[in-house]
Amino acid sequence: MSLPILLTVDDDPSVSRAVARDLRRRYGREHRVIRADSGPEALDALREIKLRGEAVAAILADYRMPRMDGIQFLEQAMDLFPHARRALLTAYADTEAAIQAINVVDVDHYLLKPWDPPEEKLYPVVDALVETWRAVGERPVEEVKVVGHRWSEPSYRVRDFLARNSVPYRWYSVDEAEGRRLLEAAGAGADQIPVVITPDGQALCRPSGADIAAAAGLSTEPASEFYDLIVVGGGPAGLGAAVYGASEGLRTVLVEKKATGGQAGQSSRIENYLGFPDGVSGAQLTDRARRQARKFGAEVLTARGVVGLEARGSGRIVRFDDGSEISAHAVVLATGVMYRALEAAGCADLTGRGVYYGSASTEAQECQGQDVYIVGGANSAGQAAVFFSKHARSVTLVVRGKDLEQSMSHYLIEQIRGIDNIRVRLRTTVTEVRGGEHLEELTLCEGDGGATETVRSEHMFVFIGAAPHTDWLGAAVARDDHGFIRTGPDLLSDGERPAGWPLDRDPLYLESSIPGVFVAGDVRAQSVKRVASAVGEGAMAVTLVHRYLEER
Structure with a gap:
C-alpha cells in the first residue's frame, strides 16, 4: 500500500524546497512528500493521485501565488480530497487572509513564514494535521439515515442529537419520494416518524437518545462498576x-x-x-x-x-x-x-418547529433567504447572529437590555456592527409567537408595555440566560x-x-x-x-x- 501524501505548494522555489526538505526530515518514513510550484500544477498532481487511488493526508499552500492564490487552490483541492487537512502559508501582513481562509475553506491552521525552527513552528502544526487526518482518514463514511418531517419536534431532536455527537447522517423528508420509499422498506408509517436507519439496515421508529447512541456506536454502558x-x-x-x-x-x-x-x-x-x-x-x-x-x-x-x-x-x-x-x-x-425557557405565549407549542434553544446549526440550510430572529444579548446570541448572517437574508438580534456592552464581549459587538444584514433591537422582548404547522410570526414589544409589532419569521433561536x-x-x-x-x-x-x-x-x-x-x-x-x-x-x-x- 502506498504511503499517504503530504503536498506542499509555493511559487517561490527556495521556500518550496525548504518546506519539502523539512517535511521529509520528520515525516519521510511514513509519508510521501510532493511539492508543486503553482496552484494549477498542484491540482494536476492531485488529479493524478486521485486516479491512482492514493491518499492525501495534508496540504500546505502558500497564500500569495500568481494565477491562483492559496485559498482558490484549496477550494478546488477540497473537491478532490475533502478529508485532507489544510494549512495556509502566509506572511505576517497576510494574517487577514488566513482568517478569511478559516471561513471560506475551513483551513485547520495557518503558518507564518519563516517558520524556523521547524521543531517549534512547523512540526507541531503538521503533527496536528496528520493526527486529525488519521482519526478521519479516507474511510468511507457510514451514514445514518433519518426520515422525518421538517416541522416535527421529535425529528429535530434526533437530527440535533446526531449532529452534536458528530455522527454522520443523511436527512430524508417524508414529503420526498426517497423518504417515503425508505419508510416503506422499514415497514413504518408516516405516523411513526422519526425513523432512524443504521448503516447495517436496522430501522428504529421514534427512538430514544439511548437507542440512537447505541445504534450509532456511541458508548452507553460503563465498563466498570x-x-x-x-x-x-x-x-x-x-x-x-x-x-x-x-x-x-x-x-x-x-x-x-x-x-x-x-x-x-x-x-x-x-x-x-x-x-x-x-x-x-x-x-x-x-x-x-x-x-x-x-x-x-x-x-x-x-x-x-x-x-x-x-x-x-x-x-x-x-x-x-x-x-x-x-x-x-x-x-x-x-x-x-x-437556556431558560422563553415565557412568551405559544412558545412551548412551537419548540422544535421554528423555535429553538441554542444555536441549532442543523437548521442553517433551512434559513437560506429567510428572516431569522435571535433572542438574547450575551456571547452565545452574538455568535449565533454572526453564524446565521452567512445563511439568512436578515438576522435580528432581540435584546431586552439597553445595550450589548453589559453582556457581550467587545470583539463580538464590533463584528456584529460590521455585518450589514444583522439588525439589533434593544429594549425589546418577544411576547407571543404564533403558527400552525410551524412558527410563522412573532410579536415584539418595545420597553415595558410599549408599542408592539408583529413580524414574519419561520426561525427564532433563544439564548436568554441560564x-x-x-x-x-x-x-x-x-x-x-x-x-x-x-x-x-x-x-x-x-x-x-x-x-x-x-x-x-x-x-x-x-x-x-x-x-x-x-x-x-x-x-x-x-x-x-x-x-x-x-x-x-x-x-x-x-x-x-x-x-x-x-x-x-
Whole structure:
C-alpha cells in the first residue's frame, strides 16, 4: 500500500524546497512528500493521485501565488480530497487572509513564514494535521439515515442529537419520494416518524437518545462498576476534568446526558479562547477534547441520565435513570446550565418547529433567504447572529437590555456592527409567537408595555440566560437560591463549616458540601461563565481530587 501524501505548494522555489526538505526530515518514513510550484500544477498532481487511488493526508499552500492564490487552490483541492487537512502559508501582513481562509475553506491552521525552527513552528502544526487526518482518514463514511418531517419536534431532536455527537447522517423528508420509499422498506408509517436507519439496515421508529447512541456506536454502558473519578457533564469543564484526570492516571469515566460540548459545543465560532487566534468552532473544540480524553484512557458515556448522588462510606455513588449505578473515590459535577425557557405565549407549542434553544446549526440550510430572529444579548446570541448572517437574508438580534456592552464581549459587538444584514433591537422582548404547522410570526414589544409589532419569521433561536442543571441533586449538596452549587469558602458561614461536614478541615476551593464531590464550570456558584475558566476549573478540580485522595 502506498504511503499517504503530504503536498506542499509555493511559487517561490527556495521556500518550496525548504518546506519539502523539512517535511521529509520528520515525516519521510511514513509519508510521501510532493511539492508543486503553482496552484494549477498542484491540482494536476492531485488529479493524478486521485486516479491512482492514493491518499492525501495534508496540504500546505502558500497564500500569495500568481494565477491562483492559496485559498482558490484549496477550494478546488477540497473537491478532490475533502478529508485532507489544510494549512495556509502566509506572511505576517497576510494574517487577514488566513482568517478569511478559516471561513471560506475551513483551513485547520495557518503558518507564518519563516517558520524556523521547524521543531517549534512547523512540526507541531503538521503533527496536528496528520493526527486529525488519521482519526478521519479516507474511510468511507457510514451514514445514518433519518426520515422525518421538517416541522416535527421529535425529528429535530434526533437530527440535533446526531449532529452534536458528530455522527454522520443523511436527512430524508417524508414529503420526498426517497423518504417515503425508505419508510416503506422499514415497514413504518408516516405516523411513526422519526425513523432512524443504521448503516447495517436496522430501522428504529421514534427512538430514544439511548437507542440512537447505541445504534450509532456511541458508548452507553460503563465498563466498570468502580472508578477513581466520575465526571458528570461533558461541557468544557467536564472534558477538562476528564482529560486531566485520565492523563494523570486516574480511572476516569465521563457521563453525558445529551452530547459532549455543552452550550460551548453549539457555538459557531469561539474567538477569545487562548491559543486559537483565528477562532475555533465549538464542535471542533469539543471533538478535539473528546478525542484527547479517550487518548488518555477516559471512558465517555453518552445518553446516560444521572438522577442521584450520595456518599456511601468512602465511595461516592452516581445513580442512573434506569436504576443502575456506578461508584468512585471522587466525583466532579460539571453539569453546566440550560437556556431558560422563553415565557412568551405559544412558545412551548412551537419548540422544535421554528423555535429553538441554542444555536441549532442543523437548521442553517433551512434559513437560506429567510428572516431569522435571535433572542438574547450575551456571547452565545452574538455568535449565533454572526453564524446565521452567512445563511439568512436578515438576522435580528432581540435584546431586552439597553445595550450589548453589559453582556457581550467587545470583539463580538464590533463584528456584529460590521455585518450589514444583522439588525439589533434593544429594549425589546418577544411576547407571543404564533403558527400552525410551524412558527410563522412573532410579536415584539418595545420597553415595558410599549408599542408592539408583529413580524414574519419561520426561525427564532433563544439564548436568554441560564438555569443550572441541579434539580436532580435534591438536598444532597448545598445550593444557592438560584440552584447553583456552593463550594469552598462559599460554604462557610461566619467562618463555620457547613452543617454535617465530617472532616477536620475546611472544604477545598471547588469542593461541595459532600467531601470528595467537586464542582467545576458554569454550575458552580460565583463561577465565571467563560469557556477558558470552565476548562481551568475542570483541571483544578482534578488537582484537588488528588489532594483529597492523599489525605484519606
